[in-house]
Amino acid sequence: MKIALSQNQEQVLGKLDIEPNPVSFKILLTSLKTILECSQNKKVESLRTWNEPLLSSLWKLDKDEIDLINSELLQSNLDIDDCQFQVQKLLSQDKRKRFAAYYTIDQGTHFMAAMANEFLSRLNKDKIVLADPFLGSGRTLTAAIQKIGIGKIGKVWGVEPLFLPALVAYASLLRVLGGRRDLITVMNGDAFEIVPQLLSPLFQPRIPKADVILTNPPFTRWETLEERYRNYLIKVIGGLGYERYVTRKSISLQTLAMFLSDYMLNVSGLIVSVLPASTFYTIYGEGYKSLLRNNYDVLAILECSSRSSFSEDSGFKEIIIVAKNEEKSNRLTVFTKLNDNASETAMLVMGRCEPNNTVNLFNIHRLPRFLDINWVALFGENKIRNMIVDIFEQGLRNGTLGYWKDVLGHKSIIRGVEMYGPNFFFIPNKYWKIKKENDESVEIENARDKVSLNLKRDFLQKTLRKPSLYDRIITVAVDSYMLAIPPADLDSLPKDLQYYVEFGIKTGTAKPAIGAYGKHWYSHVYNQMSVKKPFGHVFIPDKVDLAFKRRGVFANYSEEKLAASKNFYIIKDESIAKLFVGWFNCTFFISTLILLGRKISGTWTRFLENDYIELPVINANVLGQEATSRISDSLDNMLSEPLPPLWKQLNKEYRHQIDLTIFEAMKIKEPKAVVEKLHQILLNHPFNN
Numbered sequence: 001m002k003i004a005l006s007q008n009q010e011q012v013l014g015k016l017d018i019e020p021n022p023v024s025f026k027i028l029l030t031s032l033k034t035i036l037e038c039s040q041n042k043k044v045e046s047l048r049t050w051n052e053p054l055l056s057s058l059w060k061l062d063k064d065e066i067d068l069i070n071s072e073l074l075q076s077n078l079d080i081d082d083c084q085f086q087v088q089k090l091l092s093q094d095k096r097k098r099f100a101a102y103y104t105i106d107q108g109t110h111f112m113a114a115m116a117n118e119f120l121s122r123l124n125k126d127k128i129v130l131a132d133p134f135l136g137s138g139r140t141l142t143a144a145i146q147k148i149g150i151g152k153i154g155k156v157w158g159v160e161p162l163f164l165p166a167l168v169a170y171a172s173l174l175r176v177l178g179g180r181r182d183l184i185t186v187m188n189g190d191a192f193e194i195v196p197q198l199l200s201p202l203f204q205p206r207i208p209k210a211d212v213i214l215t216n217p218p219f220t221r222w223e224t225l226e227e228r229y230r231n232y233l234i235k236v237i238g239g240l241g242y243e244r245y246v247t248r249k250s251i252s253l254q255t256l257a258m259f260l261s262d263y264m265l266n267v268s269g270l271i272v273s274v275l276p277a278s279t280f281y282t283i284y285g286e287g288y289k290s291l292l293r294n295n296y297d298v299l300a301i302l303e304c305s306s307r308s309s310f311s312e313d314s315g316f317k318e319i320i321i322v323a324k325n326e327e328k329s330n331r332l333t334v335f336t337k338l339n340d341n342a343s344e345t346a347m348l349v350m351g352r353c354e355p356n357n358t359v360n361l362f363n364i365h366r367l368p369r370f371l372d373i374n375w376v377a378l379f380g381e382n383k384i385r386n387m388i389v390d391i392f393e394q395g396l397r398n399g400t401l402g403y404w405k406d407v408l409g410h411k412s413i414i415r416g417v418e419m420y421g422p423n424f425f426f427i428p429n430k431y432w433k434i435k436k437e438n439d440e441s442v443e444i445e446n447a448r449d450k451v452s453l454n455l456k457r458d459f460l461q462k463t464l465r466k467p468s469l470y471d472r473i474i475t476v477a478v479d480s481y482m483l484a485i486p487p488a489d490l491d492s493l494p495k496d497l498q499y500y501v502e503f504g505i506k507t508g509t510a511k512p513a514i515g516a517y518g519k520h521w522y523s524h525v526y527n528q529m530s531v532k533k534p535f536g537h538v539f540i541p542d543k544v545d546l547a548f549k550r551r552g553v554f555a556n557y558s559e560e561k562l563a564a565s566k567n568f569y570i571i572k573d574e575s576i577a578k579l580f581v582g583w584f585n586c587t588f589f590i591s592t593l594i595l596l597g598r599k600i601s602g603t604w605t606r607f608l609e610n611d612y613i614e615l616p617v618i619n620a621n622v623l624g625q626e627a628t629s630r631i632s633d634s635l636d637n638m639l640s641e642p643l644p645p646l647w648k649q650l651n652k653e654y655r656h657q658i659d660l661t662i663f664e665a666m667k668i669k670e671p672k673a674v675v676e677k678l679h680q681i682l683l684n685h686p687f688n689n
Helices: 007-015 022-039 044-050 053-060 063-075 080-089 093-099 106-120 139-148 163-176 191-198 227-245 253-264 283-295 342-349 383-398 495-507 511-517 521-532 577-584 587-596 625-639 653-665 671-683
Strands: 128-132 153-160 184-188 210-215 265-276 296-304 318-325 333-338 360-362 401-403 413-415 432-437 441-446 452-456 460-464 481-483 535-541 543-545 556-564 568-571 598-601 604-606 616-618
Touching: 007 022, 007 063, 022 044, 022 063, 022 080, 022 163, 044 053, 044 063, 053 163, 053 184, 080 139, 080 163, 106 139, 106 210, 106 265, 106 296, 106 318, 106 333, 106 342, 128 139, 139 153, 139 163, 139 210, 153 163, 153 191, 163 184, 191 227, 191 253, 210 253, 227 253, 227 283, 253 265, 253 283, 283 296, 296 342, 333 342, 383 401, 383 587, 383 616, 383 671, 452 495, 481 521, 511 521, 535 577, 556 568, 556 577, 577 616, 577 625, 577 653, 587 653, 587 671, 625 653, 653 671
Parallel strands: 128 153, 128 210, 153 184, 210 265, 296 333, 460 556
Antiparallel strands: 265 318, 296 318, 333 360, 401 616, 413 568, 432 441, 441 452, 460 481, 535 556, 535 568, 543 604, 598 604
16 A cells, blocks of 8 residues: 655655655655664754755755654665665656666676776775766765775765655765765756866866766757757867867767766776666767777777666667776777676776687777777677678778778768658648549548549659668658649648648648748748759668668669658669669678667668768779669579568579679689678678577
């Protein structure tokens, strides 16, 4: 039976901005009880003399409310360790999303503690400053203090935006430090606001920089943050001296968090942080990777051995990075899975034990450009990686292979059209089907009331709609249109088109566009087509299931110049379209995607323009007409036939032939043997099951 809060208890929680929940109230009582036990006081009001900023929130309560807490202190049967874990479970989904509050699992906290201890054993200091700018309930720092020992702690501090977790963290730290409140500072608020104020060089810093930072920063989609707050964050981080590393307006929150952490860290200090793996394979993390290469010795990047995430309830793939703040070195970075023996892994990272065969060592300062796209590809035994590196190096030496940006230029690829309201702008759609067509117009009919309209082709553009419609055949048969209406007043448009627009308003299919674009909302597709000119003959998807369970082709082709939706990228070089259709559908390129693709969920990968232009492409400029023609001819056997999923093609002659022809054109040594070996590796790949 659930115990409900009393009205007075609910009022107390409300004043402290704590979610009204019986467990929340118990956690509040346990935290205060722990603090009082450490101070040898029995009444909450005695804490006023501490002049502790975190506790100032308590003085929002009136005397009766303080008395209520005092009267119930002894009723809490929770332990503060339990509170550290339970407090994260109480957050509503809305608050968890807003604050990106995901706490580190035990395997992660144990390793961080072991890493701090191992680092301290090599540091020429008697005492260290330990910090976490994104503190949560303090589990990481308390674990580290227990491992290091109280005698080696000079100061421990952290920042937490939510009051109750901050109070739990303070109580936990106070207990583990034997009541030494002079060693602890916990601040309740936004780290991006508080840390720059505390460490400002314009004033006497009010807190020491950290020797060791152990953290799990917030990460959430940049677009979900309010625009004003996004602008504020970029301004703050720019003001701290990281402007050159903010390479895009759309940047990841965790990247900014790591810049803030860098600002907090002493020279030769250590940072150990949980981060989403996407930090190391998206353009949003490029600035942070540059900072690491310039200012850090990256000791290790670790995967979780038991699951994909190091955070409770997180759906992201995550890693832990271990890096020392000092000038870059030629030291090799350890890439491995974190096993259950945290101390052993920490010793491995610090070079105190020999790596085993599950450990990869890479110099991140000398990675080939294509491997630098995705550091997560550097984990584990990877036969595809080894083979791709070998083929790529041969192609680069021969000049037959190059980076997309160098061979085709960054303007060679463009994303398709983004539109708001598919059941309005795409024809056919939920309400309208195509009845018949001629050279001048397309007649559409409403399935419900049989109304027919004639729409002039001037307002229609043949468009690829979504990749799943064309995932079995290279040459597309496109029977859908996108409505592209010039920015004119509605009453000046043809009557049938006016009717269609008014129908869209009435049924709500146009609502997304109306909300986004105002008066001439129906023209936003036309405007994009006029400016972007998203037309071409070769189309590649923006995301793909790397398991290729259904997909038989990667790139699509049309002899007719077509547009495409935002689910596609369009290759703008028309002169050698068939050559590039062959390239994007060859097994080597698809293997590169499997290796370097950044997973967004399960086996799905997404590429942006900036990702694609760092990938390898065949260099048409040096192949010669004969080699280009052979590739085109070998592709003809695949162009118009429905193809099974990739794995079922590996024993087919047409797949063997296109791959062999491309490797011969690239002047790869023993091309036939290379094709067979690559196919065999893929046949044994985990995706093929």
